[in-house]
Structures are given as structure tokens and as C-alpha cells.
Amino acid sequence: MSTGRLDPKIPWLKSKVVEALVKPYATKAEAEQGIANSLREAYPDPAQANPIIKETQAIYRENFFPEVKVDWRTYPDFVGHKNWNGCFRCHDGKHVAADGKVSIKASDCRSCHLILAQGSGEALEQINAKGHDFIHTDAPYAEFSCVDCHTGGPQK
Template sequence: MQPEMATHQHSSHARIACSECHIGPGATWYVRSKLSGAYQVYAVMANKFPRPIPTPVKNLRPAQETCEQCHWPRKFIGNLDRTYDYYQGDETNTPFSVRLILKVGGADSSRGLVGGIHWHVNPGRSIDYIASDESRQTIPWVRVTDAQGNVTEYRTPKFTNEASASTIRKMDCMDCHNRPAHKYESPAKAVNMAMSVGSIDTSLGYVKTNAVYALTQTYATQEEGVKKIASFLTERYPGKRIEGTIAAIQGIFTNNFFPEMKASWKSYPDNIGHKDWPGCFRCHDGNHKTADKKLAIKASDCNTCHTIISQGSGAQLDQLTTGGQEFKHPGGEFDSSCIDCHGGGQ
């Protein structure tokens, strides 16, 4: 479980014991987990464990009994102000940032207006869905039951089955926050972060491209990766002082890539956004409609979940548009889904 221990250590849950989420309080679950825990130890010893370890974890306790013991689902979170810093793949590593207001909102009317992203977890509402694949990346059917018992059913055109013939899952925290403790960062995201805090030297030509390239090569072991990253970069930047940059990229590699266990961002979907994995767009893709086709799950409007208040670089970032700006994509115009080009699933 080296990948899970390492990623846990770098998460906001580093101080939360594994058992708080994987076992939780209560005797019956404890016994069940102990049995499967013993099996896991046996499987590792006998070298039988599947690599990567498959997710979603089948016997994970429901969110109500783990996450919601510490996080109060009725909490009003409101708007979060987030800045994402990127660097492009050109010689000068042109910076580009997006500052957006994420409308997380709340789920209890006694605390604030119910709505926004946490609308899904309103205690009076139930959202159920069917996934047609093991990793829950394809969701062809969704049902919303409101506090008055009114039911709205959405489905994609291809899904013609009776819903009752499939396993129906009730949506909870983990359907969006499925990586609260084990986040395997994508190479682009981790390199952008290291460049923005200066641990990778942004004055080195093409360093964004070279760092991502070094991280995406196939290595048999972590040891091999660490060595080859150093020799590749030394060759690329003769005569330059790059010890710090090499160490930062090696650090990204050992914290997020585990070749021995075949664990990396590519093996574990992250459902929180929509850039690297389908995430929110599993349902919010414009393709999920009611039987009379009059109603679709909101999709086309980029302002549904967040508003971009500034973007670009330097002084451009001081020009705030509170009503929201259209996204100026650094990769040029596009008419497909983000994951078609940025996705980890490919």
C-alpha cells in the first residue's frame, strides 16, 4: 500500500487515520474490514494483489458514516475564490492563470440559500444513478427525488434498459470527492504548481515541456525513474545550475508515480472537476434528458458552477469582471470535451 500511504501523507487528511475512512466506528463493519484487511495482507504476500488496486473500493463505508462524522453536510460553504496557475509548453513557458469563483453554496435553507454545487447533498433530496462501467465513469441514467417526493428521471439516448435491471447507487460525498486522501497529481498539474512556487526554475527554456516529458516516460521502478529524470535534464541543460529543478521533478515523481504498483493519475479517476477526467461532465454534458426531452441536466453554460473573474497574466489578472468572462483557452478554439485532449483516461 505504498502509494496509498504516500498520497495520504500529502493530503489534507494526513492526520486522519486510515481506519476513520476505511473502517469507521461500529462493530459489524469492523469485522468485515478486518476480514478483507487480512485478505489484502495475504494477497500482497502471495504477490496476488491486482495492480493497480481497483477502485471504487467495494466495501468502503458509506459517506454518512465516515466523511459526515467530521464534515457537517448542512454547512454553508458559499463561494470559493480559486486561482489556477498554468505555464504553456513554449520556450518561454508563457504563464497563464485563471481566477474563478466556485459556487459551492450550501444544502440547508436555515443556513443560507440552498443551491450551487452542494445542492446535490441537500438532506431532503436524493440523487440516484446508474453507472455502466466498474469505475463509474459512464453514467447513462440519473434520478432526482425532491423533498416533496417529486421524481425527475434523466437518461442518455443510448440507454434504453429498464432502470430496475441495473444496480442503482445513491450519490454521496465520494461521488465527487473520491480522492480526499489519495490524490495522484497529473504531471501538468504538479509541474504548474512547482513552477508557480519557484521550486522549478521558470527561466529555463522549455522547462514545462521537458519536465512533463520526463514524468510521462515509462519507467519500471521508482529508482529507475529518479535516475533517468536526472540524466535527461542534465543532458537538456548543459552548464546550467539545475540541482533544485531536478530535485523538484524527482519529488513530484516519487510522490505521485508508483510504477511497481502501476499507480498514477492515469489509474485513478478524480471526479471533482472536468479537465483531466469526465467528473461533473459525466452528468452535466447536455446529453441527459427527461423522456419528453424538455429538460436536460445543466451543461452548456460555463457559469453554472463557477464564474471566471480574471484570466491571462501580469496586469490582466488585476482586471476583475464580477459578472464572469468567457474562457480564453491557451490551446486555441475547441469544440469537444476537455478530456478529449487533456484526459487521463486515454
């Protein structure tokens, strides 16, 4: 609502959206359908409902992962990964998916981030739409995650 993608003037919008988001869904496909059904019931006019549904489904896709039973309520204090483990509690290179593939490793910044430019001076002007590999400011730390050194307190 604060971004303007959902109209705060619509009656009961936040309540209805949150209600649709937090229902238990087994898969993202089931969630998309459930969200659409819930919000169409609350807002029968398609002109009003369709943008609400689209945005709510986008919120779900970005914040809910039913296959691994994780959503914004599961680990409320573990967003990010610089000063605490955050995502790297699981995406640490040690966990494997059901197909045997290693999940996102802590040293694979490009799995989640698109680094358009980095550094300073002329280096910062080298914008790359496909993204740069992350380069640590003082030395390569490929085998470490950010939290190994960045603790939110004095540096180790």
C-alpha cells in the same frame, strides 16, 4: 474540521457528523431535518449544536444529491473534470432533466465556475465580480469538454 468551521476538540464530532451525513435521505429538505435531529440528540446544548448543525447541513448541500442518488461515495475517483470525465459523465449536454431541459453542458463553464479574471498581464487585471466567460488559452473549444484533450497523460 481542518478549515476551523468545526471544532475538533468536541468529543466524537467527526463520527457524529459523518453518521448524520450518510443516513439515507430522499430529499435535501429531509436531510436538513434529519441532520438537525441527529446532532441535537448528540449535542443537546443549542449553543454547541447549532453551529455544528449549520456547517453539517452546508456540507450535505455541497456533496450530496439525493434526488439523483449521488454523493461523495458514489464516484470517489471522479472529482473535477480536467483529466477525467468527472461531473461530465452526466453533465455532458446529452442528458436531459425530467422537465426536458438539457443539464449543464461541458462547454458551459459558468454553470459551476465564477471566473473573476483570466489571461496574463493587463488582461489578468480585468477583474469582473459577475464573472468572465472562459476563454481557452490557444483557441476556442466550445464543443469539447476539458477531458477530450486533457487526459492526465500526453496531450492528444
